[in-house]
Amino acid sequence: MITVFGGQTSRSLRVVWLMEEMGLAYRVRQVDMLAQTPDAEFLAVNPAYYIPAIRDGDVTMVESIAIMEYLMARHGPTPLAPAATDPAFPAYQQFLHLGEAGLATLMMVPVVSRFLAPEAERDNWGARQSLFWAEKRLLLVKRQLERSTWIAGEAFTAADISMTYALEFGRRQGVITLGEVETAYLARTMGREAYVRALANSMPMG
Numbered sequence: 001m002i003t004v005f006g007g008q009t010s011r012s013l014r015v016v017w018l019m020e021e022m023g024l025a026y027r028v029r030q031v032d033m034l035a036q037t038p039d040a041e042f043l044a045v046n047p048a049y050y051i052p053a054i055r056d057g058d059v060t061m062v063e064s065i066a067i068m069e070y071l072m073a074r075h076g077p078t079p080l081a082p083a084a085t086d087p088a089f090p091a092y093q094q095f096l097h098l099g100e101a102g103l104a105t106l107m108m109v110p111v112v113s114r115f116l117a118p119e120a121e122r123d124n125w126g127a128r129q130s131l132f133w134a135e136k137r138l139l140l141v142k143r144q145l146e147r148s149t150w151i152a153g154e155a156f157t158a159a160d161i162s163m164t165y166a167l168e169f170g171r172r173q174g175v176i177t178l179g180e181v182e183t184a185y186l187a188r189t190m191g192r193e194a195y196v197r198a199l200a201n202s203m204p205m206g
């Protein structure tokens with residue numbers, strides 16, 4: 001049984017959603033990142049103390065995209081990861097990583113600045129620039145979604161899981177405004193049964 005350390009609105013949703021799509025057995029171990037006292041069990045899993053992390057037998061891993069790649073490689077094969085020979089493969093690779101490295105990571109800076117920085121430092125150059133870079137990268141997403149149903153072509157893949165988290169995070173936090181194409185795309189991805197189950201299973205109990 002695979003253990004996912006995470007929480008409902010965190011990037012652990014990517015991992016849980018992927019496992020729902022693949023039909024893998026897992027449990028979600030909630031980590032409250034806002035708790036005053038560090039969670040000792042989780043600290044031993046990830047001394048850098050961020051979510052998500054997984055434990056799969058002797059394996060412990062962090063980084064949501066790397067975890068998805070690991071799960072698909074070790075517990076696949078799965079159509080969620082197109083083969084290198086598949087014409088969809090280059091777009092798949094690009095958007096799988098763009099969802100985190102090019103979007104969610106960059107949007108994190110304006111989001112945390114807005115909510116966590118001291119009042120006088122909320123509107124700062126770094127946060128504005130980071131958002132500007134993310135907005136530029138969104139042009140790639142828009143162009144692709146004007147061409148195809150899913151982000152890597154005509155089949156749903158793990159790149160859609162990566163991308164959905166990034167777009168939904170930016171929209172929920174109010175740092176980006178999505179156009180019609182991206183909004184319709186999110187309705188498609190978030191309407192999947194596996195997504196709905198992943199969300200429910202990521203909810204803290206009680």
Ligand SMILES: N[C@@H](CCC(=O)N[C@@H](CS)C(=O)NCC(=O)O)C(=O)O
Nearest residue numbers: 010011049050051052063064065100
């Ligand atoms: N690139 C990492 C980012 C992980 C990340 O930023 N996680 C957030 C929650 S979604 C977190 O735990 N932040 C607290 C911290 O980094 O200290 C991934 O994709 O897993």
